Structure formats: structure tokens, C-alpha cells
Amino acid sequence: MRTGIATVCLSGTLKEKMQACAIAGFDGIEIFEQDLVTSPLSPEDVRKMAADLGLGLDLYQPFRDFDSVSEDILQENLRRADAKFKLMSRLGMDTILVCTNVGTATIDDDSLRAEQLSRLAELAGNHGVKVAYEALAWGKYVNDYEHAHRLVDTVDHPNLGTCLDSFHILSRDWDTAPIEAIKPEKIFFVQVADAPKLSMDVLSWSRHYRVFPGEGQFELAKFMGHVARAGYSGPVSLEVFNDVFRQSDVERTAVDAMRSLIWLEEQSAKWLDAKAASLAAEGVSGDSPANAAGRRRYPMELATLPKVAEPAGFNFAEVKTDEPAQLETLLGQLGFEFDGRHRTKDVQLWSMGHARVIINEQAPSHSEPAIAALGFDVDSPVIASARAQQLKAPVVPRKVQADEEVFQGIAAPDSTEIFLCQGSPDGTAAWTSEFRQTHEFGEGLEHL
Amino acid sequence: MRTGIATVCLSGTLKEKMQACAIAGFDGIEIFEQDLVTSPLSPEDVRKMAADLGLGLDLYQPFRDFDSVSEDILQENLRRADAKFKLMSRLGMDTILVCTNVGTATIDDDSLRAEQLSRLAELAGNHGVKVAYEALAWGKYVNDYEHAHRLVDTVDHPNLGTCLDSFHILSRDWDTAPIEAIKPEKIFFVQVADAPKLSMDVLSWSRHYRVFPGEGQFELAKFMGHVARAGYSGPVSLEVFNDVFRQSDVERTAVDAMRSLIWLEEQSAKWLDAKAASLAAEGVSGDSPANAAGRRRYPMELATLPKVAEPAGFNFAEVKTDEPAQLETLLGQLGFEFDGRHRTKDVQLWSMGHARVIINEQAPSHSEPAIAALGFDVDSPVIASARAQQLKAPVVPRKVQADEEVFQGIAAPDSTEIFLCQGSPDGTAAWTSEFRQTHEFGEGLEHL
Structure with missing residues (x-):
């Protein structure tokens, strides 16, 4: 599994965050815009540092409030996007996260949204970058990953795909099984976060109470299992907004974060094996009982660790x-x-x-x-x-x-x-x- | 990259070998038949131990001298294969290595070979297992991976694919670029070994002088680069026959082996990046200059490490x-x-x-x-x-x-x-x- 983490999860300067991610063994990172803006490093410096550290720059984020707007606002949004795409080229980055509109959306019309996203995808294509479109749990008109993906499907442009974020999906209790129906090449990015089940407004819950996988109560192994069965094999990246982690020692938090992804890989592999066994027991074709490791049929490679019994x-x-x-x-x-x-x-x-x-x-x-x-x-x-x-x-x-x-x-x-x-x-x-x-x-x- | 190693590389009992592989962090292993035969463990024991250790049993090997034989020998070979396939089912394994015939081949006829391999694939399909067909460098009639793959193509059976072994290919100086033309779903397995360039008969060279990647003189990064560009993302497994390694401390050798694969991942990623850059410079479409990490276009995930300059x-x-x-x-x-x-x-x-x-x-x-x-x-x-x-x-x-x-x-x-x-x-x-x-x-x- 290609492991990643958003710089927003960690404390310190961008340089300190990137070093800690490399030391912890991440494959790639998401560049959170604010971290870049406040850094004395130029985009070219960041690009070189990432290459030297063996870190991929896997996602630029976030780009907010794009769609469902009037034409004059859209023109302005396309100009904003153009500037970001140019910046991404300096960073050597190829994927940007675009969230569904929260603040400026005024027109609830899927065909208009599709047309606007299509224009964004076209612009992205001209810059050689890809747009990963994500439904925020509190998006004004689009807050459901299936809805967001229907728009991606309608636009049907190679530079527009879906971003799946476990928090936005599981906080709303959306069914995760339909993820399997998404074509793998249309899933551009996957973000994971866990959370305790709290009764509070979802925005505050998301911004302050996300935790690393295994520390909360979401069914993340099932979520990841469906993602793997969809055929996705790209980055799986932590996006965990948490006030404590943002104040903790950066190297230690990065290692804790990496550990949580390794744990998640193991749990997801177990879920897939159990799923394959239950499908085989039901006689569903395609899940051969001869193949003990049902997960091996999917391109996502999930590391498994030696099992150890509880101490005696x-x-x-x-x-x-x-x-x-x-x-x-x-x-x-x-x-x-x-x-x-x-x-x-x-x-x-x-x-x-x-x-x-x-x-x-x-x-x-x-x-x-x-x-x-x-x-x-x-x-x-x-x-x-x-x-x-x-x-x-x-x-x-x-x-x-x-x-x-x-x-x-x-x-x-x-x-x-x-x-x-x-x-x-x-x-x-x-x-x-x-x-x-x-x-x-x-x-x-x-x-x- | 899914990492693997053949048990034949290591010293000790099968149990000791498997434990050492788990400790070193391998994803899977190849079971060398002789190790299973001499082990007091039953196939079911081995299957359970592998699951407990978090090790995939990725390849059963070797099955020799199958094709290019008269009908009576073929009947006998199919009976042998049937017994192996049953054993693999007890092990929970789904892929077997079949090498091109060295000892018993008497008929040099590709259409006969294709027909015989087709019967083997059909039998394998009945058992739910897959045959990975590999050209030995000293195969009597088939000693070239392109020839072996043409046979796989001709048979066109879902249970028959190609196994690529860097030693058998590079020891004969076969061009590795044509690997890119093989459909990824038809590459069932990839084995890697390095070797010093020696002037000796290729069988002795192979059996005694193979070394881990980076210790010899083969262009392994280029080999792996072509494999990645073909779209392969399955196991990359060490098959290193070496008299010294077979007598060395098993845990230490397993760690050395794992290190060589991590090194190979880094070298292969570098080769792919350089290849993407040179294609982009030539203006070859599809390798966008905006995407710094050219390798990210391929499903094989290659880990990269922080770069470190020579000590001052x-x-x-x-x-x-x-x-x-x-x-x-x-x-x-x-x-x-x-x-x-x-x-x-x-x-x-x-x-x-x-x-x-x-x-x-x-x-x-x-x-x-x-x-x-x-x-x-x-x-x-x-x-x-x-x-x-x-x-x-x-x-x-x-x-x-x-x-x-x-x-x-x-x-x-x-x-x-x-x-x-x-x-x-x-x-x-x-x-x-x-x-x-x-x-x-x-x-x-x-x-x-």
C-alpha cells in the first residue's frame, strides 16, 4: 500500500514535517496549502527536498468552493484554479483535491455542476494535472461520495476523478459497499481518518476530533476492503485534523501515524480474507477457495505482520x-x-x-x-x-x-x-x- | 513492491527459514519442493505457520521437464502435475513454476508444445491453480523468455502465464525491452537474482554464483523498469542459489536479502524516472513532464528512501x-x-x-x-x-x-x-x- 500523510496532521515547519515523514517511512505526502504559504521554502525547494527525502508529493490541497456557482464566480474560480495548477507545476505535482462547495454554492443543479467541473477538468488537462473531487460531509448540495462520483461519471474526463475520504463517508454513515462499483482508474486519491463516535456538529467533529486509524470507532478495515476490491492501488493517506497531534513532537507523531497505517493494512487484509472466505462459502464464483489469500486478487498490496498471541x-x-x-x-x-x-x-x-x-x-x-x-x-x-x-x-x-x-x-x-x-x-x-x-x-x- | 524470497536461498529447516523471512519483513516466499519434502511439517502445518507469520506462499517450485515430450511421457507428466496441484491445494497455494524442458525433451515443435501446455493449463484450471512458465537459460528447445511467452500467448489460457527470471534472461544477454510488450495479467511471477559476469557454463554459473541484487553486474534496475512499465505489480522474489548463503546464518542472510530488494526498488524507481525524463525530452506523448515521478504511472509501487550524500x-x-x-x-x-x-x-x-x-x-x-x-x-x-x-x-x-x-x-x-x-x-x-x-x-x- 502506498502510504501518505497530509502535512496538516503534524506540528512544526514544512521542512520539519517532511523530514519526520521521511524518517517514519512514508511513501508520499499531501501538501496542505497553508504549510507551503507559511514556509520560507520556494516551491522548487520543496520539490527538491521531497525528491531528496524519497517522498512523493502526492496531493495538493485543498481547493474549496468551486462548483454550483454563478458564471461570474466560476470565472474567478477558474482563474484561482489556473494559478494553483501553475504552482503545482513548479512543485512537480499532478493531483489536486477539490472539495464540494460549502460557502459560495447558490445553484443546486447537477447538470450545471457537471458542466462547471468539466471546464475545470479541461483546464487541468491543459496543465497536465488531475482533479480529485471530494464530497465534504457538510457540502451545501453535494455531501455524499456517490453523488460526487455520479458527477465525475457524467463529466467523463480523464483529468477528473473521485477522492474518497473515510471521515466524510463514515461520519455520515454512508454505505461503503458501493465503492466497489467505482472504476479504479476513476479513484484518484483515498484519505483515511478514524474518529470516536460523538454527537456534535460534523464540521467541529472533523476539524478537532479526527484520530489515526485504530484510535477511533469507524469501520475502516471494511472501508479499505471495499476500496481494495474496487481495484484501487494508489496512495492511502492520513488526513487527521487533531489539536493534540498538531502540538506534539513531530517525529514521534509521524511514527505513530505510520504505525496506524501499518495496522490498517493488516486489518484490511484480514477483512478481505474473511470476505473472500464468506463469498467462497456462499459459492460466489471468482473467489476460488484454493486461493487462501483472497486479497491477492486485488492490485492493492497489503503488508501483513507476524501474528502474536497475547502474552501468557x-x-x-x-x-x-x-x-x-x-x-x-x-x-x-x-x-x-x-x-x-x-x-x-x-x-x-x-x-x-x-x-x-x-x-x-x-x-x-x-x-x-x-x-x-x-x-x-x-x-x-x-x-x-x-x-x-x-x-x-x-x-x-x-x-x-x-x-x-x-x-x-x-x-x-x-x-x-x-x-x-x-x-x-x-x-x-x-x-x-x-x-x-x-x-x-x-x-x-x-x-x- | 511485493517482496519475496525462495526458501532455497537460505540455510536451516523450513521452519527456521520461514521465521527468518517473517523477521526480515518479506511479504511472501517461494516454497522450494525439497525444503517441504525434508521438513517434518505437514503441508497444513506450513500453511498455518505462513498465515501466522504474515507470509504469503506465493510460488511452488520447481516443476521440471514437462513439455516437448512423447505422448506416453506427457501422460506421466500430467499425473505428476495432478499430484502437485493437489499438494498445492493443501498448502493453500495458487501458483506453480514450470520450467522449460532440459532433460526429457525430444520433440522440437512449438505447436506440439502449445498443445501440451494447453492440457497442463486445463488441468491447473480444474484445480484452481496457475502455471507460471519459465524459460531456463539452458532449456533444450526453449531458452528465451520471448519464445516461452509466445507459447503462453498461443495457448491463451487464463491458467497459463509467464515467469520472468532475471538470471535466465540476463545471463543470455537477451534484450529486456520486449518485456514491456507482455500483457501484465500474463506475467504470473518475477524472480530476481544478480550475478558477477563469469565465463563458465551457464548451469554452474546459475547454481553456484547467483548473488543478491546489487552484489553482481547485471542491469537489474533496467530489467525491473521494463517489468514495471509492462504494468506488472505482483511478487518480485529472490531466487539466489549460492553456496555461501546456504551455509550462513539464516536470519542475517534473510535481512541481507531484504536489503537487496529495498535497494533494487530504489534503483528501479530511479531508472523509471530517468526513462520518463528522457521520453519527455524526446516529446514522446504519455510521459507528461508535469509528473516528476514518471514511475507513478505504473501499478508497481516502488519504495524510495531518503537520499544521503557521501560522508564529508x-x-x-x-x-x-x-x-x-x-x-x-x-x-x-x-x-x-x-x-x-x-x-x-x-x-x-x-x-x-x-x-x-x-x-x-x-x-x-x-x-x-x-x-x-x-x-x-x-x-x-x-x-x-x-x-x-x-x-x-x-x-x-x-x-x-x-x-x-x-x-x-x-x-x-x-x-x-x-x-x-x-x-x-x-x-x-x-x-x-x-x-x-x-x-x-x-x-x-x-x-x-
């Missing part, structure tokens, strides 16, 4: 404190026993049955004791770690000596270190043999 | 030794001066002008002094590090204190640590301020 249990918890004596007392009172100090690291092991607590004394002075790391029992630490890394979890550096157990460690979003440990049927952990009751440290603690 | 110079070299006195003497004799010890780490800094050597005393006893790390000056360490990580270089863990410079570190293939440092116009390095002339260590060394 906790392997250990590591607490950092600069005052270990207090914690030792507490653990002793709770019935934990001191098992020794690590032979190379400055940590203690305490246990009660198979509950294991490591005390790490390397905390900054005067900090509260806090969980620094959690160990989980999993079937295959190396596979679980591979999945986490493919989901962009940062690897935790942990020095080990040659004969010590190598833990697969990754950082959770709150920076707690997560270690993926080999579970054992009897609940024991091999690494505990690295701890020893030593006289210089252990004495006096053993009898707490 | 060395920032430092770090030498590990358990006998620092010898090294100190040597550096002193060479004209280096002692600049101090690090305030938190057990290392010394020596310099001569902007040449900086760090002595790290934490080497195992009796080991020879050796380069443990190299620092390079780059424009943007964070971008260079992102590129390295996208190319699967492992991140080097390095603990830093809050106010110390964070180095972007990755491990080179020989495990030397590579640090990407911010170059400065005057050749200085900010981190040197973390070193101090302390009396307890420094004295006595300053006047060496």
Missing part, C-alpha cells in the same frame, strides 16, 4: 528507585524474598513464587519509585519483537554479557521498556540464575 | 584495546596529543588537528587492538540514520547522559559500529567538550 503472563517487573531500602522493606512486608544481585548489573532480584521484581538503583535522585520495565511471557520472543519493530516500536538498547540471556526489548509509547521473554510451562525464568546471593550486598537483606 | 569525512575512530599503554605510546609517537578522559565513560580522547582517536579500554583480555567504531561527518545524522534503518541496519545501543551528544549509531555488516555525526565547516566536534584533562588519569600522559 508477566515475567518480571523492574522498579527504578534511588532509595532501595524503602522498596526492600515494602517487598519484604508483602512476602517477597531477596534472591540476590545480578552478577554484572547493579540490580537486585526479589520474588514470591513466580512473581519477580527487579530493583534498579540507578534512578535520578529524589525521584519517586516507578516501573521502568515490564517483562512479558510470549511464545516466541524473536517473532514478537519482529512484529513490534515492524510496527515501528523503538528497540531498547540493553548491554548483555556473552553468557546472559538476550532479551528482546522495545519501548512502549510512554517509554516504559517492554521485554519479550520466553515463557516456560512451570513459570520459572532461566535468567534468574544470573543473580547471586553475595555477601557484600545480600547479607542483612535475606532475613528482612 | 571522518569524525573519529574508536580503538578497543586491553593494553592502552601501547596504543598511547604509538599515538604519541605519531604526533597525537592526549585531550582527556570522558566524564562518564571509560574512554580517552587523542587528537592531531581534526583527526580524533578514542581509546576504549573495555576490550577482552589478550585481544589485538581493533577498530570498534567509526564516526562519519554527514549533513543530517538523523536522515542518514533513517536511511540506514530503512535499509535494515541494526541500531547500535549507546547509553548517553542527558547533556551529552546523542550519536546516531548503526552496525555495519562486519559489526563495526558506525556513528553518523553532524559535520562542521571548521572540522571541530562539539562532543569533545565531554572530555576533560583530569589529574588522576591525565597526568603523565600529556607529555608523552
Whole structure:
């Protein structure tokens, strides 16, 4: 799947946003006009920077309030469009988002709209660019993707196609199945956003409460499944207006965003496989049961990750404190026993049955004791770690000596270190043999 | 690009190979028959394991010596094929590689071959599987991909298509441009391998000297460019017979293999962009100059990475030794001066002008002094590090204190640590301020 993100999702300057997108591994970006306007970079600078960063400039957006207007306003709108198309040529961009009219529409007439869109498409064709027409959920006359696409169909111009935005479709509860009937070459762009289900006006909901896929309640896998079954294989790009993300660290947010698309790919692949299986069970021809991967019939390539079962249990918890004596007392009172100090690291092991607590004394002075790391029992630490890394979890550096157990460690979003440990049927952990009751440290603690 | 690798490239059991492929991030694999035969896993086990690992089972291979035979041998070959197709159904696989006949071909007649392939395609259709027909470079009568594809064209059956293998094509110096004329739906599979240019019989060359893309001398970007321009967007899979890789650590080789495909994607994208630019310059219609990314017109999605210029110079070299006195003497004799010890780490800094050597005393006893790390000056360490990580270089863990410079570190293939440092116009390095002339260590060394 070609991954993308609109610059409007991120904080910082255009340059910072673009760098963060490249680092996070996006294939392309949408240039939000305001980001370009406020940037000291020229369009040519942006074009070169994108090429150097390996980022496609996949969509210029937004172009508002074009259609359903009187002829004099249309003339003005075509002049505006002409200027944008020239700018896009300097950027080396070939697709622009045109939203259905909210503010200036006065004439509700599909044949007039088609004629006006046809003139826009013709102008776009002269500039070698394409117009992706999107129904806003709050468009004055056109607020339904099927309606917008009927207009595209009527115009039937190679430079006019549809843009599908999951928010505008799912916020209105439009049925997504008819997406499959759209010819793939007429879907010019796909934008995805999730959202919590809220009862509020849809404009505010859209502008402030969009979230990354998986963080909200929309049926995005189904939406994407229909898009894939339509035969679309172009960019799938995040357009998430969210006040928090716009103020968060740009590199971290870009990685979170990328992770949400990888998750969405996996969910969409699952939905497609389930759909293929159910069609095969119904005996619908064309979905051969011999082909386990029903999604492979569609041009959209969806990455899938190793599956990992829920952890079977906790392997250990590591607490950092600069005052270990207090914690030792507490653990002793709770019935934990001191098992020794690590032979190379400055940590203690305490246990009660198979509950294991490591005390790490390397905390900054005067900090509260806090969980620094959690160990989980999993079937295959190396596979679980591979999945986490493919989901962009940062690897935790942990020095080990040659004969010590190598833990697969990754950082959770709150920076707690997560270690993926080999579970054992009897609940024991091999690494505990690295701890020893030593006289210089252990004495006096053993009898707490 | 959907990435794949044949299990025959790797060492170990089928289970180990599959796990390594999942960890390296491949989308799918080719099951080499011998790996399945020698595995204790049942076909159903393999199918489930692949699904759990998120790996597609994209090609079953090889099926040899089918066509150009007498009717009695053909009957036997169809029985063999029937058994394979049943096995593929248990594996949930839908595509099999059939190579042109080397050993049993006795009749050189294209119309007979077409008739025999047609019967195979019909049988495959009954089982819901597809036959990808590949010209071996040493096929007895058919050893040229265009010849093989003419047969596919003649048969014109939905269950028969072409498999293109870069080795079989480039080892014979066949022109790759005609690939563009093949209908994309008739290219069932693409295999890639590189090779050094050797003067030897092509069978031995193929079986022992194939290497991963970028390690040999074939024009693979051009080959892939033609494949992309044909409209193909299916798996691109490594089939590299190499005696060394078959004995190397499986996880490491799988990562090296994946890296070579990522590199190939980038090279192919560059080739396509250059091709589009040259066609646009010639005024060939259809390659619009407005569209900077000429490759975007083709369904194959090619990932591109941030570009990074060659390092501007060395920032430092770090030498590990358990006998620092010898090294100190040597550096002193060479004209280096002692600049101090690090305030938190057990290392010394020596310099001569902007040449900086760090002595790290934490080497195992009796080991020879050796380069443990190299620092390079780059424009943007964070971008260079992102590129390295996208190319699967492992991140080097390095603990830093809050106010110390964070180095972007990755491990080179020989495990030397590579640090990407911010170059400065005057050749200085900010981190040197973390070193101090302390009396307890420094004295006595300053006047060496």
C-alpha cells in the first residue's frame, strides 16, 4: 500500500514535517496549502527536498468552493484554479483535491455542476494535472461520495476523478459497499481518518476530533476492503485534523501515524480474507477457495505482520528507585524474598513464587519509585519483537554479557521498556540464575 | 513492491527459514519442493505457520521437464502435475513454476508444445491453480523468455502465464525491452537474482554464483523498469542459489536479502524516472513532464528512501584495546596529543588537528587492538540514520547522559559500529567538550 500523510496532521515547519515523514517511512505526502504559504521554502525547494527525502508529493490541497456557482464566480474560480495548477507545476505535482462547495454554492443543479467541473477538468488537462473531487460531509448540495462520483461519471474526463475520504463517508454513515462499483482508474486519491463516535456538529467533529486509524470507532478495515476490491492501488493517506497531534513532537507523531497505517493494512487484509472466505462459502464464483489469500486478487498490496498471541503472563517487573531500602522493606512486608544481585548489573532480584521484581538503583535522585520495565511471557520472543519493530516500536538498547540471556526489548509509547521473554510451562525464568546471593550486598537483606 | 524470497536461498529447516523471512519483513516466499519434502511439517502445518507469520506462499517450485515430450511421457507428466496441484491445494497455494524442458525433451515443435501446455493449463484450471512458465537459460528447445511467452500467448489460457527470471534472461544477454510488450495479467511471477559476469557454463554459473541484487553486474534496475512499465505489480522474489548463503546464518542472510530488494526498488524507481525524463525530452506523448515521478504511472509501487550524500569525512575512530599503554605510546609517537578522559565513560580522547582517536579500554583480555567504531561527518545524522534503518541496519545501543551528544549509531555488516555525526565547516566536534584533562588519569600522559 502506498502510504501518505497530509502535512496538516503534524506540528512544526514544512521542512520539519517532511523530514519526520521521511524518517517514519512514508511513501508520499499531501501538501496542505497553508504549510507551503507559511514556509520560507520556494516551491522548487520543496520539490527538491521531497525528491531528496524519497517522498512523493502526492496531493495538493485543498481547493474549496468551486462548483454550483454563478458564471461570474466560476470565472474567478477558474482563474484561482489556473494559478494553483501553475504552482503545482513548479512543485512537480499532478493531483489536486477539490472539495464540494460549502460557502459560495447558490445553484443546486447537477447538470450545471457537471458542466462547471468539466471546464475545470479541461483546464487541468491543459496543465497536465488531475482533479480529485471530494464530497465534504457538510457540502451545501453535494455531501455524499456517490453523488460526487455520479458527477465525475457524467463529466467523463480523464483529468477528473473521485477522492474518497473515510471521515466524510463514515461520519455520515454512508454505505461503503458501493465503492466497489467505482472504476479504479476513476479513484484518484483515498484519505483515511478514524474518529470516536460523538454527537456534535460534523464540521467541529472533523476539524478537532479526527484520530489515526485504530484510535477511533469507524469501520475502516471494511472501508479499505471495499476500496481494495474496487481495484484501487494508489496512495492511502492520513488526513487527521487533531489539536493534540498538531502540538506534539513531530517525529514521534509521524511514527505513530505510520504505525496506524501499518495496522490498517493488516486489518484490511484480514477483512478481505474473511470476505473472500464468506463469498467462497456462499459459492460466489471468482473467489476460488484454493486461493487462501483472497486479497491477492486485488492490485492493492497489503503488508501483513507476524501474528502474536497475547502474552501468557508477566515475567518480571523492574522498579527504578534511588532509595532501595524503602522498596526492600515494602517487598519484604508483602512476602517477597531477596534472591540476590545480578552478577554484572547493579540490580537486585526479589520474588514470591513466580512473581519477580527487579530493583534498579540507578534512578535520578529524589525521584519517586516507578516501573521502568515490564517483562512479558510470549511464545516466541524473536517473532514478537519482529512484529513490534515492524510496527515501528523503538528497540531498547540493553548491554548483555556473552553468557546472559538476550532479551528482546522495545519501548512502549510512554517509554516504559517492554521485554519479550520466553515463557516456560512451570513459570520459572532461566535468567534468574544470573543473580547471586553475595555477601557484600545480600547479607542483612535475606532475613528482612 | 511485493517482496519475496525462495526458501532455497537460505540455510536451516523450513521452519527456521520461514521465521527468518517473517523477521526480515518479506511479504511472501517461494516454497522450494525439497525444503517441504525434508521438513517434518505437514503441508497444513506450513500453511498455518505462513498465515501466522504474515507470509504469503506465493510460488511452488520447481516443476521440471514437462513439455516437448512423447505422448506416453506427457501422460506421466500430467499425473505428476495432478499430484502437485493437489499438494498445492493443501498448502493453500495458487501458483506453480514450470520450467522449460532440459532433460526429457525430444520433440522440437512449438505447436506440439502449445498443445501440451494447453492440457497442463486445463488441468491447473480444474484445480484452481496457475502455471507460471519459465524459460531456463539452458532449456533444450526453449531458452528465451520471448519464445516461452509466445507459447503462453498461443495457448491463451487464463491458467497459463509467464515467469520472468532475471538470471535466465540476463545471463543470455537477451534484450529486456520486449518485456514491456507482455500483457501484465500474463506475467504470473518475477524472480530476481544478480550475478558477477563469469565465463563458465551457464548451469554452474546459475547454481553456484547467483548473488543478491546489487552484489553482481547485471542491469537489474533496467530489467525491473521494463517489468514495471509492462504494468506488472505482483511478487518480485529472490531466487539466489549460492553456496555461501546456504551455509550462513539464516536470519542475517534473510535481512541481507531484504536489503537487496529495498535497494533494487530504489534503483528501479530511479531508472523509471530517468526513462520518463528522457521520453519527455524526446516529446514522446504519455510521459507528461508535469509528473516528476514518471514511475507513478505504473501499478508497481516502488519504495524510495531518503537520499544521503557521501560522508564529508571522518569524525573519529574508536580503538578497543586491553593494553592502552601501547596504543598511547604509538599515538604519541605519531604526533597525537592526549585531550582527556570522558566524564562518564571509560574512554580517552587523542587528537592531531581534526583527526580524533578514542581509546576504549573495555576490550577482552589478550585481544589485538581493533577498530570498534567509526564516526562519519554527514549533513543530517538523523536522515542518514533513517536511511540506514530503512535499509535494515541494526541500531547500535549507546547509553548517553542527558547533556551529552546523542550519536546516531548503526552496525555495519562486519559489526563495526558506525556513528553518523553532524559535520562542521571548521572540522571541530562539539562532543569533545565531554572530555576533560583530569589529574588522576591525565597526568603523565600529556607529555608523552
